[in-house]
Amino acid sequence: MIDYIKGKLAHVIGDSIIVENNGIGYKVHTSTGSASDFSMPGEEVIVYTEMIVREDAISLVGFSTRDELNMFLLLTSVSGIGTKVGVGILSSIPYGQLAGIIALQDIKTLQTAQGVGKKTAERIVLELKDKVPQTLSLNAQDSQKGASVISSSQSDAMEALMSLGYTRSEAQGVLKQIDIDQMSVEEIIKASLKKLMQQF
Incomplete structure (x- = not known):
């Protein structure tokens, strides 16, 4: 398990960043908020990561803060919420506001997030409102x-x-x-x- 990567930012490509460490470039999928935090190629960065292992692929998801990573892990613990939707939600709503929306059970606002319909929003609130x-x-x-x-x-x-x-x-x-x-x-x-x- 890779807890975090500390290295030099090589590129920001859409919803991914490339972090170079000891001659290896790690491709890390991230939210638009974290991507904007990693905006200067060549700077040293720390990315808090989670390795996603599936039958057909292994990938890294990472964020500029551990709090955003923790919110991602909460989201993807909800049945039916995968990596893509979890990152999409965090790209649509900053994680601090998202926590408030979930705690207040604001299903309508939650539906404005990328990839979230009414049923998904209701499921997120039901499973995370207390967590x-x-x-x-x-x-x-x-x-x-x-x-x-x-x-x-x-x-x-x-x-x-x-x-x-x-x-x-x-x-x-x-x-x-x-x-x-x-x-x-x-x-x-x-x-x-x-x-x-x-x-x-």
């Missing part, structure tokens, strides 16, 4: 390992929101609008995403 906040919470807790002070639910939620691409000020601002008493981290994240999506 997305939990995953964000775990990511936030992981990012705090080694800290000398135990994180509060609010700070865990803030870290999770920032991992989705929201700024610290945006996260702090929306958390101030929420009464977090008696709320779990997952519930705080859901409430925050709802307010942030309303602002979008």
Whole structure:
């Protein structure tokens, strides 16, 4: 299993990038968002990858952040969602917004993604609506390992929101609008995403 590739960006070709490492050029399929992050040929990049093994082909899918890779893995865990559709969804909707859309069960907006019809959107929401906040919470807790002070639910939620691409000020601002008493981290994240999506 290849967890990530660190090397020199050789080319950006449509929905793929070529990363050279030790004289080998790795072709990695990616989203348009990540492709735009890898825009300067010759620069050193890190691509977080997943190897896709099928009977007729072996390929690499990769992204500029581990959070986007985690969202891809969640999407492709849904029955009927393959590599092409998973990447297409992430190319249509930035992964931070996508997490909010799924958590809020916004099927209509989800249908605007490439390759997603009503039934597929309903299946994604059904299978991931509870997994997305939990995953964000775990990511936030992981990012705090080694800290000398135990994180509060609010700070865990803030870290999770920032991992989705929201700024610290945006996260702090929306958390101030929420009464977090008696709320779990997952519930705080859901409430925050709802307010942030309303602002979008």
